[in-house]
Amino acid sequence: MERTFSLNDSAVTVLWNDAAAPALYTVSEAAEARALFASLPVPRPTLVCISGVDWDRDLSPWPAERVFRGGENFSGGADDFLHTLLTQLIPSAEKSLSPAWRAIFGYSLAGLFSLWAMTKTDSFQRCASVSGSLWFDGFADYLSAHPLLGRPERVYLSLGDREEKAKNPRMQTVRAAAEQAKVIIESQGVPCVFTLNPGGHFQDVSTRQKRAVLALL
Numbered sequence: 001m002e003r004t005f006s007l008n009d010s011a012v013t014v015l016w017n018d019a020a021a022p023a024l025y026t027v028s029e030a031a032e033a034r035a036l037f038a039s040l041p042v043p044r045p046t047l048v049c050i051s052g053v054d055w056d057r058d059l060s061p062w063p064a065e066r067v068f069r070g071g072e073n074f075s076g077g078a079d080d081f082l083h084t085l086l087t088q089l090i091p092s093a094e095k096s097l098s099p100a101w102r103a104i105f106g107y108s109l110a111g112l113f114s115l116w117a118m119t120k121t122d123s124f125q126r127c128a129s130v131s132g133s134l135w136f137d138g139f140a141d142y143l144s145a146h147p148l149l150g151r152p153e154r155v156y157l158s159l160g161d162r163e164e165k166a167k168n169p170r171m172q173t174v175r176a177a178a179e180q181a182k183v184i185i186e187s188q189g190v191p192c193v194f195t196l197n198p199g200g201h202f203q204d205v206s207t208r209q210k211r212a213v214l215a216l217l
Contacts, residue, residue: 015047025093026048045103102123108131111132121150156215156216178194
C-alpha cells in the first residue's frame with residue numbers, strides 16, 4: 001500500500017504492508033524508496049520517504065563551509081527539520097499505523113543527519129548512516145560530548161572503501177571519522193557495526209541502502 005501527502009515544502013511517501021511493522025524513515029527521492037521497498041524480503045518494514053528537502057540547509061546540524069565549488073554553504077537547519085519531523089511528519093505518517101519500533105537511515109548528508117538526530121531524540125530505536133558525511137566539521141567532537149539518547153538497539157555505519165580517496169581534504173577524513181564514531185558509540189554501550197563496501201561515494205547506492213535496511217531489521 002502507498003500513501004502520499006505534502007508537508008511544508010516536502011513530499012512524503014508512506015509504503016507499507018503491515019500496520020504493525022517497524023517504520024523506517026529516510027530522506028530520498030520517492031522513486032528510489034519505491035524500488036528499495038520492492039526489493040526487500042517479506043515481511044517488509046514500513047518505509048517513510050521524505051523528498052523535496054534542501055539538503056545543505058535541512059540536513060546540516062550547524063553552519064559550515066561548502067565542500068564543492070559552486071555549491072551552497074551548509075546553513076545548519078537540521079534542528080528545524082527534526083522538529084518538523086517529530087511534531088508533524090511522524091504523526092501524519094503513522095495516522096493509520098502502529099509500528100513496533102522506528103528507525104532512521106540515510107545516505108550521504110542524510111546519513112549524517114540520521115546519526116545526529118539520535119543525539120537529539122529517543123524517538124528512533126535504530127539508525128543507519130550509509131556513506132554518511134561524518135567528515136562534517138566538528139561532528140566527532142560533538143558526538144563525543146552528546147551521547148545517543150534512549151540507548152538505541154542498533155547502529156549501522158557503512159562507507160565505500162574508496163571514499164577517503166576524495167579530492168577534497170575534508171572528505172578524505174571520512175573513514176577515520178566513521179571508525180571514530182563506531183568507537184564513541186560502542187563506548188556508550190550501543191551496539192554498532194561498521195562495514196566497508198567496494199567503490200566510491202556514488203557507487204551502488206541502492207545496494208548499500210538495502211544492506212543497511214536489512215542490517216537494521
